[in-house]
Amino acid sequence: MKTLDQTAELDLLRKKLRIMELEVEVYREMGGLAIRGASRSTLLSRLMDFALKAVDAEGGALYSLDKDMSLSLEAAKGKDGLKERALAVMAANSGKPCVNGPGNKTQETGQAQKKTSRPASRACVLAVPLLREKDGVSGVITASRAPGRAPFNDADLKVLTSLANHLNIIIERAELISTLDNRIKQLSTLNEVGALLISSLDHNVVRLRAMEAITRLMRAETGSLLLLDRESGELYFEVALGEKGKRLKEVRLSVGEGIAGWVAQHGRSVIVPDVTRDPRFQGSVDRKSKFRTKNMVCVPVVIKGQVIGVLQAINRIGGAFTSEDLRLFQLFSNQAAIALDNARLYEEIKDAFYATSGALAEAIEKRDPYTGGHTKRVLAYCMAIASHLRMPEEEMEVLRLSAVLHDIGKIGVEDKVLRKEAPFDADEAASMRMHPQFGAEILKHIPHLREIMPGMLHHHERVDGLGYPAGLKDEEIPLTARIISVADTYDAMTTTRPYRKGRPPEEAVREIRKCAGRQFDINVVKAFMRAFRKGDIDGTPRQKPGRAQSARNYDLV
Numbered sequence: 001m002k003t004l005d006q007t008a009e010l011d012l013l014r015k016k017l018r019i020m021e022l023e024v025e026v027y028r029e030m031g032g033l034a035i036r037g038a039s040r041s042t043l044l045s046r047l048m049d050f051a052l053k054a055v056d057a058e059g060g061a062l063y064s065l066d067k068d069m070s071l072s073l074e075a076a077k078g079k080d081g082l083k084e085r086a087l088a089v090m091a092a093n094s095g096k097p098c099v100n101g102p103g104n105k106t107q108e109t110g111q112a113q114k115k116t117s118r119p120a121s122r123a124c125v126l127a128v129p130l131l132r133e134k135d136g137v138s139g140v141i142t143a144s145r146a147p148g149r150a151p152f153n154d155a156d157l158k159v160l161t162s163l164a165n166h167l168n169i170i171i172e173r174a175e176l177i178s179t180l181d182n183r184i185k186q187l188s189t190l191n192e193v194g195a196l197l198i199s200s201l202d203h204n205v206v207r208l209r210a211m212e213a214i215t216r217l218m219r220a221e222t223g224s225l226l227l228l229d230r231e232s233g234e235l236y237f238e239v240a241l242g243e244k245g246k247r248l249k250e251v252r253l254s255v256g257e258g259i260a261g262w263v264a265q266h267g268r269s270v271i272v273p274d275v276t277r278d279p280r281f282q283g284s285v286d287r288k289s290k291f292r293t294k295n296m297v298c299v300p301v302v303i304k305g306q307v308i309g310v311l312q313a314i315n316r317i318g319g320a321f322t323s324e325d326l327r328l329f330q331l332f333s334n335q336a337a338i339a340l341d342n343a344r345l346y347e348e349i350k351d352a353f354y355a356t357s358g359a360l361a362e363a364i365e366k367r368d369p370y371t372g373g374h375t376k377r378v379l380a381y382c383m384a385i386a387s388h389l390r391m392p393e394e395e396m397e398v399l400r401l402s403a404v405l406h407d408i409g410k411i412g413v414e415d416k417v418l419r420k421e422a423p424f425d426a427d428e429a430a431s432m433r434m435h436p437q438f439g440a441e442i443l444k445h446i447p448h449l450r451e452i453m454p455g456m457l458h459h460h461e462r463v464d465g466l467g468y469p470a471g472l473k474d475e476e477i478p479l480t481a482r483i484i485s486v487a488d489t490y491d492a493m494t495t496t497r498p499y500r501k502g503r504p505p506e507e508a509v510r511e512i513r514k515c516a517g518r519q520f521d522i523n524v525v526k527a528f529m530r531a532f533r534k535g536d537i538d539g540t541p542r543q544k545p546g547r548a549q550s551a552r553n554y555d556l557v
Contacts, residue, residue, distance in 0.1 A: 044075040047167050048141075052077055054163050055126070055156045057143035063088050064139040071140065078144065084125040088140040091127035095137050097161060098127045099152055124151040128160045130168040138168065210336045211239045214313055217332060218297065218325055221315035224248065225301075225336075226260050228309055235264055235310060240289075248289050258282035259298050260310045267307050269299040269330060273320040297321040299333045303341045311336065357404045364411050367418055374491055379403040381487035381528075384536035388527035389483075399480045402455030406484050409439030409456075421498035433468050436460060455480030459488060462519045474521075482521040486512060486528050489520075490537070505538055 044062055052060050059078020063071040071088060084100070091098045130139040141164050145152070207225055214223035226235040233255055237248040256265040259280045263270060275281040275293050286293050294315045301309040311333050316325070361375040382403040386396050410418060413435055417428045424432060440457045443449045458481035461467035463474050477485075493508040503511075509532055516525035531537050 041075070043171070047171070048075045048077045051141055051160065051163055051167065052143055055143050055152065055160050056145075057126075058146050060141065060143040061085075061088070062139065062141050063092070065092055065137055074139070084127070084142060084144065087125050087127045088142050091129045091140050092137050095129050095131065097129070097157055099157070100125055124149070126152045126156065126160060128157075128164045130164055130171070132168060132172065138171075141167065207239045207340070210311075210339065211241050214311065214329075214332065215241060218313035218321070218329060219317045220313040221317060222291075223314060224312045226253070226264075226310045226312070228255070228264060228307065235260055238309070248285070251285055251288055253282070253285075258285065259296065260312060263298045263300050263310050264307050267300050267302065269297070269326055271295075271297050271321050271323070271326050295320050297326055297329050299326070299329050301333055301337045301340065303337050308337070308340070354401075354404070357401065360408065361404055364407060367410070367415060374495065375404060375407065377491045378406065378484065378487045381490060381531075381537055382483050384531040385483050385487060385524060385527045387536070388530045388534075389523070391479075395480075398451050399455065399483060401449070402452040402459075402480045403484055403487070405439065405443070405449075405452060406456050406459050406488065407435065407439070408442060409435035409437065411442070412438030423499055433460070437469050452480075454478040455484055457481070459484035461485070463521055464518045467519075477521070479521075479524075482524045486520050486524050490528070505532070 048060060048062055051062075052058070057078075060076070061073060062075040064074050066072055069092075071085070071092060087098050087100060125142055125144045127140055127142045129137045130141060132138045141160070143152070143156075143160060211223045211225055214220065222241045224237055224241070225239040227238045228235055229252075232252075234252040235255065236252050240248040253261045255261050259270065259272060259275070259278065259282075262280050272278050272281070273295050275295060281293070296312055296314045297316075298310060298312045300307045301311055311329070313321070313325075313329060358375070365374060379400065382399055383396070386399055391399065413432060417424070417431050420428065436457045436459065440453055443453050443456065455478055458467075458470065458472060458477055461470065461472045461477045461481060462485075463477065463482070465471050465473035467477075490508050490512060493511065494502045494505055496502040509529070512520060512525060513529065516522045528537070
């Protein structure tokens, strides 16, 4: 038969075993939740469940200690645990467990209160600090028993203190996993943003993608990019996301005006937790856009030591912006600056190339004084047709250059043919028909212009195969060439030459419509007709043309 001492010792061993099993369960479940990326609130709520179970308590609370040494409630169970916040503050300040209960004064020692025979009139509460080796007190956990129950004893104190150490380790590891997970997501987003920014050299694409990435990276409601107009010395909204963004296009800020103006003037980044308390904030922008700015982070966009603009992330979702947000935003700003500079250089090179190509085309036209402005008109007609064909922007760029240089081969045609003031004879016509091949010979030496060669070389082909120089048919003819063919023919028919007067636009359109399916691509002609009726060809909307009137004798070269 077991003695009383043996029974007590057995009960103690059973209790220790139950606590050990509970600790193992805590590690198993909490570790799984942390690895799966469970939210902080979920983790802390489950930790409270385990803690209260360990000391047989009805309620309790878990507090974290902020940098300003104030306690913030993280999780709570039951009702009585929140009534003794003062005890939690005492435990946080002293770094030692504290307990109070029926008939006893609050104790700030490592010893739990002794049992009392006095009637219980209030709950008994135990508060244990969460200690970290480097940082000291990081929080407090409390447990409470309802009035009428036995107060906490030394064993309860040891159990909750031991469990608090385990809980603190779990919380610390969960925070580390969460921090690493957030850092990985941020770096992944930055990498994705970098790929997006270098995927296009188009100014508009780069800027829009930049701002879309900002809102995702910074977890902000919206974002904006302001660029500096060097001539006026003002900042203007180049990109502003959201449905209110369009209204900001009309807003301009002087350098030094508003938060963005201050950043542009000083070249320094700022975090503004509450814009209403910042004297630099301009409420007029919000009034104009009917958007309420609460907080923001604002950084300069710097290229080669010069501020070219300002990036803003506005209204962080879930709180105010932090110094870590600022660091990430600055990294993003550096990427955006490089992308914007690349896009700017590309635009300058492209503009210079177009200008050079246009000058070359004009120089060739000067050899034939009767076709002045032909290239510009054909280019405009081609763009109108392409628009009604819904041609992708990349293909329109190829078409644009093909149209500009479609007659470059005429540089190889003799002046006596090119400047002739009468219809061509057979030999002269044959000489003129060589100009696409002459053009191809010129362009083949420029690798970057290979894409435009098909449109230039084949713009005199016919869909029935009777064109030149290769006698291509239907889809064998590049689309750019089929478009130039219609635009070129329309301009040839409507332009006055010494030996014949240009025909009215309506007659030229009727002839082109009549030749659809034989000389011209049907779909291209349909797009041309839509553009003509809308007024995109010569600026005057038209009615549908009537019966065709022959124009077969027109010189279409």
